[in-house]
Amino acid sequence: MISIRVGLGSAGISSGAMDVYKKFFELGRDLSVYKTGEMGASFLAPVVEMKVDNYETLIFANVKPEQCYRIVSIGERLSKDGREIWPKLVYAKRRGGSPIFKNKPYIEETPFFKGQVKLVSARCGIINPESIEDYHSSGGFSALAKALTMKPEEIIEEVKRSGLRGRGGGGFPAGEKWAAVRRQESSQKYLICNFDEGDPGAFMNRALVESDPFAVIEGIVIAAYAVGASEAFIYTRSEYPLAVERLEKALEDARTAGIIGNNILNSEFSINISLEIGAGAFVCGEETALISSIEGRAGRPRPRPPYPSEKGLFGMPTLINNVETLANIPLIIENGAEWFRGFGSKSSPGTKMFSISGDAPLSGYVEVPLGIPLLKVAEMAGLREQDVKAVQLGGPSGGLVSRSHLSIPLDYEGIQGAEAIIGSGGIVFVGNKRQILETIQHGLKFLISESCGRCTPCREGIFRMSETIQKIQDGNGTPEDVLNLYGLSNTLKDTSLCGLGRTAPNLVLSSIRNFFSEYESAIREWRGKLPNVLSYEIDPSRCNGCHLCSLVCPKKAISGGRLEVHRIEPDLCVRCGLCYRQCPYSAIKENLAERDSRLKIEIGQRK
Amino acid sequence: MEEDKDAREAEITSEILRKHAGDKGALLQILREVQAAFGYVPKSSMLAISSQLGIPLSQVYSAVTFYNEFRTEKRGKHLIRVCLGTACCVRRSKEIMDELESVMKIREGETDPAGIFTLERVNCVGACSLGPVVEVDGQLYPRMNPKKARSLVLEILKGEGR
Numbered sequence: 001m002i003s004i005r006v007g008l009g010s011a012g013i014s015s016g017a018m019d020v021y022k023k024f025f026e027l028g029r030d031l032s033v034y035k036t037g038e039m040g041a042s043f044l045a046p047v048v049e050m051k052v053d054n055y056e057t058l059i060f061a062n063v064k065p066e067q068c069y070r071i072v073s074i075g076e077r078l079s080k081d082g083r084e085i086w087p088k089l090v091y092a093k094r095r096g097g098s099p100i101f102k103n104k105p106y107i108e109e110t111p112f113f114k115g116q117v118k119l120v121s122a123r124c125g126i127i128n129p130e131s132i133e134d135y136h137s138s139g140g141f142s143a144l145a146k147a148l149t150m151k152p153e154e155i156i157e158e159v160k161r162s163g164l165r166g167r168g169g170g171g172f173p174a175g176e177k178w179a180a181v182r183r184q185e186s187s188q189k190y191l192i193c194n195f196d197e198g199d200p201g202a203f204m205n206r207a208l209v210e211s212d213p214f215a216v217i218e219g220i221v222i223a224a225y226a227v228g229a230s231e232a233f234i235y236t237r238s239e240y241p242l243a244v245e246r247l248e249k250a251l252e253d254a255r256t257a258g259i260i261g262n263n264i265l266n267s268e269f270s271i272n273i274s275l276e277i278g279a280g281a282f283v284c285g286e287e288t289a290l291i292s293s294i295e296g297r298a299g300r301p302r303p304r305p306p307y308p309s310e311k312g313l314f315g316m317p318t319l320i321n322n323v324e325t326l327a328n329i330p331l332i333i334e335n336g337a338e339w340f341r342g343f344g345s346k347s348s349p350g351t352k353m354f355s356i357s358g359d360a361p362l363s364g365y366v367e368v369p370l371g372i373p374l375l376k377v378a379e380m381a382g383l384r385e386q387d388v389k390a391v392q393l394g395g396p397s398g399g400l401v402s403r404s405h406l407s408i409p410l411d412y413e414g415i416q417g418a419e420a421i422i423g424s425g426g427i428v429f430v431g432n433k434r435q436i437l438e439t440i441q442h443g444l445k446f447l448i449s450e451s452c453g454r455c456t457p458c459r460e461g462i463f464r465m466s467e468t469i470q471k472i473q474d475g476n477g478t479p480e481d482v483l484n485l486y487g488l489s490n491t492l493k494d495t496s497l498c499g500l501g502r503t504a505p506n507l508v509l510s511s512i513r514n515f516f517s518e519y520e521s522a523i524r525e526w527r528g529k530l531p532n533v534l535s536y537e538i539d540p541s542r543c544n545g546c547h548l549c550s551l552v553c554p555k556k557a558i559s560g561g562r563l564e565v566h567r568i569e570p571d572l573c574v575r576c577g578l579c580y581r582q583c584p585y586s587a588i589k590e591n592l593a594e595r596d597s598r599l600k601i602e603i604g605q606r607k
Numbered sequence: 608m609e610e611d612k613d614a615r616e617a618e619i620t621s622e623i624l625r626k627h628a629g630d631k632g633a634l635l636q637i638l639r640e641v642q643a644a645f646g647y648v649p650k651s652s653m654l655a656i657s658s659q660l661g662i663p664l665s666q667v668y669s670a671v672t673f674y675n676e677f678r679t680e681k682r683g684k685h686l687i688r689v690c691l692g693t694a695c696c697v698r699r700s701k702e703i704m705d706e707l708e709s710v711m712k713i714r715e716g717e718t719d720p721a722g723i724f725t726l727e728r729v730n731c732v733g734a735c736s737l738g739p740v741v742e743v744d745g746q747l748y749p750r751m752n753p754k755k756a757r758s759l760v761l762e763i764l765k766g767e768g769r
Contacts, residue, residue, distance in 0.1 A: 011737055014747035042736030200692030200731035238639070238676055239732050241745060279635055280675030282730065296634035297666060298673035357694035357735035364736045392693060428693050428735070442696050446730055452673070 002031050002075040007047040007125055009038030009210045010203075010242050011364070016064070017046030023065040029072050037211020039125025041112050042364035044091065047125070052078045057094035059107055112362045112380050117343060119351050120327050121367045124211035129246055132253040135214040141259060143330035147222045148267045150333075155226040156182060159329070161337035163349040168194055168285070168322030169394065169423045169499075171348070171412040177319065180309040181227040184317035191224045191232040192313065192320045196290060198237060198282040199395030200446065202426030204353035204365040205323045209236075209243045212327070213250035217273065219326030221260060222333060224271045227319050232273045235290055238280060247275055282450035286498045287312075287320045289452065300452045301498035322424070324353060345371030348411035352425055356381045358392070359431030371414065374427075375406040381429060390430040390515065394423025396443035397503035399510035400436065419510035421503070436511055436518040437473050441466060443507045451500060458501030461492045465508055477523045479577055482512065486552050516554040516574065526576060533575050535591045540565045542587035549579035549588065613651055619644050620652040624659045634660065634670055638677055647678040675730075682725035683718040685763055688742040689756075692731030699752075700739035704728065706753035707741075710760050723767055724760070 006012070006021040024033045039047065044061035048068075051057045052075045060071055070086055077083045084101055092107040093100070107113050118124075127134040135141070147155055160175030181189060193216065197205040209216060220232050236244060251273055254260045262270040276294050283289045284299040291313050293299035312318025328350060332340050341349045348370040357363045360381035368377065378388055390400050399420025401408070408418050415422050430439055444466040453459045465488050468481050489505030496502045512519060520526040538549075538558075543565045550558035550566060557573045560566030568579070568588075580588045623640045627633040634656070641652045648671050657664040671677045689704045704726075708714055711724050718725040734740045737749035741756055748759060 010734055010747065011749075014734060014737060014740070014749045045737075197733065198731065200696075201694045201735050202731075203733035203735050206733040237733075239729065277635070277639070278674070279639065279677060281673060293635065294632065296632045296662075296670070298669045300673075355735060357738060358697040396693060426693075426735075428697060430697055434697060439693075439697070442691075442693065446691075446693075450730070 001053055002029075002072070002079060003051045004031055004033045004071075004075075005036045005049040005051075005126075005128075006033065007038055007045060007049075008035045009125075009207055010240075011038055011042040011207075012045045012047065013242065015042075015045040015062075019065045020046045020048060020063050020068060023068040024072070027069060027072055029076070031072065031075075034128050035130060036126060037124050037129045038207045038365075039211075040116075040121065040207065040364045040366060041362070043112075043362050044364075049094065050075050051097075054097050055100045056097040058090050058101065058104075059092045059094060060089060061091035111382060112364065112366070115368060115372070115376055115380060116366050117351050117369050118367050119331055119343070120215070120324060121208060121211070121353055121365070123215065124208060127212065129211050129213055130249055132214060132250070132257055132259075135212070139334075140214055140330075141218055143334040144218050144221055144259070145265060147225060147333050148265060148269065152182060152226045152228065155222065155333065158337050159226070159332060162332045162340040163337075163347075164325065164328055164332060164340065165348060165350075165412060166322055167324035167328070167352060167424065169421065171422065174321065174325055177309060177321070178223065178227050180307070181229070181317050181319040184310060186317050188231070188314075188316045189227060189229040190313040190316055190318040191220060191227065191229040192287075192290065192294070192318060193220050193232065193234040193323060193326055194285065194287070194290060194320055195234055195236040195243075195323045196278055196285040197240075197323075197424060198285050198450075199397070199424060199426055201357055201392065201395055201428040202355050202424045203357075204355045204425050206240050206243050207355075207365050208327060208353065209240075209323060210246055213243075213246050214254065215327045215330060216323050217250060217254050217259065219329035220273060221264065221271055222329050223319060223321060223326060225269050229319060230271055232271060233276050233294055233313075234273065235276045235278060235284070235294060238277050244275065244277060251275065281452075282446075283452045283498070283500050286500060289498065290320070291318065298452070300454045301500075303497055324425075344369045345409060345411045345414075347413050352410070352422070354410075354425045354427050356427050356429070358428035359387075359434070360429045368410070370411040371409045373407050374401070374410055377410065377427060378406060378429065383429060387431060388429055389432045389434060390436060390439070392428040392430060392439065392443075392507075393426075394421040394506075395426045396446045397421075397500065397506055398423045398426070399506045400430075400439065400514060401510065402514040405514065419506070419513050421506065436515045437469060437522060440507050440511050441469050441473065444469060444504075447500070447504050451504075455495075455497040455501060457492050457495045458497070458504065461488050461496075461501070462504050464488055465505065469508070472519065472522050475522065475524065477519075479523065479525055479581060482519060482523070482554075483552060483578060483581060485509075485512065512554050513556070516576070519554075520574070520576070532593050533577065533590050534593050535570055536568055536573060536575065536577070536580055537589050537591060538566050538568055539587045539589055542585050544585060544587075546584070548582050548584065552578045552582045554578065616645065616649050616651045617655060620655045621659070624656065630660075634662065634667070635674070638667075638671060642677060645681075647681050650679075681718070681722075683722050684767070685723060685744055686725050686727065686742075687760070688727045688729040688732075689715075690730075690732050690734070690738065690740045690742070691728045692735060692738075694731075694735035695738035695740060698738045702753050703739055703741060703751055703756045706757055707760060710757050723764070 048060040048063045156178045164174045165171045284293045289299040289301040308318040344350045353367045362382040401418045405418040545563040555572045557569045741748045
C-alpha cells in the first residue's frame, strides 16, 4: 500500500504543489493521495510524503511534477522487493515503521527542525486539514468532550494555572481575561477569535489555520463554554483566501458533526461560530478596532476602558483571543496545566510558533519552547551568528535587536530587556548588507499608511518620525534630530489612543539603542566623533536628578535614581553629546581637549 | 448609455442588499460583493447602501476609504500586487516594484490607460518565507526578482494580444 501526502498550504501551493498533487492522480497507479497542510519548512515546498506498507515515511522536498513518477517508482519497488532506489531523491524520513534508507536523516534531526517542540502545530502537515475524521482520529475533540464534563470555573482555573499568555502580542494571561468575561452578568456574551494577522513578517497563524483549522474551532468552543458565550466570530483577513476557504469548510463540517450548533455533543451548551472577513487594515488587529469592524464600521479604535471584557461587541461582554492562544486550549484541557508548564520558561510557559523570514536561507514557521535563546532560532534558519546584522521582532511595531542580543531568551520578559516585544511572533532576519535606517524607514512608512488617523499623535507623529529619519538618511541629520525622535517617541507612547501608536516608536527607539553606530555614521557631526570633547561630566551641584539625560543616552551610560545626582560611566560613554544638549539645568560639562579652540575653528571653517 | 449603466448598477446593488436585508453588521460583506460585481464601489451603490441600511452616507464612505481592499475607481482587468512587507522588502521587493512601474509605464496605485493592469502595493500577504512575492489576480508568485516579474507582465500582455 502506498499513500502519498502533498503539503498544500499557501507556501506549497504557490510553489507549485497543486500541480504535483494533480500529477499523482494522473499517473494512474495504485495510490492513495491526500492533502495536508504545512509542516513549516517553506523552503522545502512542495513537500511530498510517502508511506509504503510498514516502512518509515519518506519525505521528498522541492518536488516537481516530472519527479512524481520516480517517487512512485521508489514506493513500488520498496513494496515489491524492499529495494531502495534513487536515494538521492529522498530528503528525510519520519519515524514510525521499519527502518529504510538508513543513511537519510530523520526530519527532526535536520537543522530546521532540530530543537523544535511541536505541540500546537503537531498536526500541521500531517493530517488532512479538510477532513474532520482525520482530526478526530488524531485525538481531536477529546478535550472538548472532557471540558463539557467540567464546570466553566474549573476550566478557567486550569487555564489560569497553566500560565498561558495571549499569543497575539500583548502576552496578557489568558485565564485572567477569561475570568473577567465570566464575571460579567449579561444575557449575551460574545467570543472573538482574532485571526487578523496583519504584521508583515508574521504568517504562523495562517499556516496553523490552513493546516489544522479544527484545533482552533475546538479551542473556541471550549473558551466559549468557559466564559458563557453563545456566539463566536472568527475575524480574518481577505488576504488569506485559502485559510478562509478551509475555515468555511471546517465550520460547515463541524456544524454537521454537532461540534457547533445547538446542544453540542448532547450537552446543554449551544454555540454558533461565524466567519468575519476584514478588508485590509492592520489596525483591525487591535481589539476595539476589530470590534468596530465586525459591527460594520471603519475599524478605528476607541479609548479603553471600558475593556471589551465589559463592553465589547454590540456593547456586550466579549472575549477576544488570538488564534494560537485558542489552539493551545485543547492541549491544556486534555493534558493539564502541569504538563503545559513543563514547556517554556517560568514566566512564559508553553511553546510559541514563530515565523522566520528575511535574509535567512531556511525560512518558514517553527514552534519552540518559550525562553530559548534567539540564537537557536537563527540556527534553525541556517544562520551563523556573524550572518545576522539585526533581527526585527514583533513586526513593524516591535523592535530591532542586534547581533549582541542573540543570546536573549525568547519569552515575554527576556525580550523586553532588548527593547523589543515578541508580538505575534514574526522574526525577520536582516543581513549584513542591509541598511538599518532603511529598514526603519520601511517600517515607519507601513505604520503611516496603516494609522487610522483618529488621534493626532499617531497620525502626525509617525509621519514626523519618518521625515526625521529621511533627513538623517540623506545626510542632513543633526544630534538634535535624534533628540526630536526621542521626544516624538515619548509623546506617541504616552498619548496615543491604541497600541498601534503606542508601539510605533519601538522600532526607532530600539534602533537608537541597539544600532547607535548607524546613526553615528549617518550624522555628520558624529562621524569620527567630536575630536575636541574628551569626556562629559555631570556637575553635582547643578544636577537635580530629573533623569532626562539618562533617558536619551543611547548607551545607557548614565546611572542614578530619581532626584539623585546622576553619573556618567566613562567607559560606556560614546561622547555623542545628547545628554549635554538635553539637560535643562546645564549640569553637564564638556571636558575639552587642550587644543580645543583651534580645532573648533577648523571645524567651523570646514562647514 | 450613462443612465443604463446607473440603472444596472442600482439593480445589482439592491439585489445584494436584499440578501443582507437590514443587517447593519453586514456592511463590509455587502461592499465586498458590490466590489466583486463592479470591480470597484460606485457612488450610486454607496447611496443605495446608505439609504437601505439606514447608515449615514459618511459612514459608508468612511468604511470604503478606510479599508485597503475597497476602491472607488474602476481598476484594470488584471490586478498585480507587489508585496512590500518587511520580509519581502529585505529581499529587495522595491526593485521589483520599480521594474514593474517602468515596464507598465504606470505608477504604484494606478491603472494603465488601456485598462489592462492595475499595479498596487500590498503590505503583507503572509507568504514571507517565499519572498519576495508578487500576486497576480489572487495567485501568488514566490521568489521573484525584477527579471522574472518583467516576463510575468509581458506574458499577460501577450495573452491580451498586445
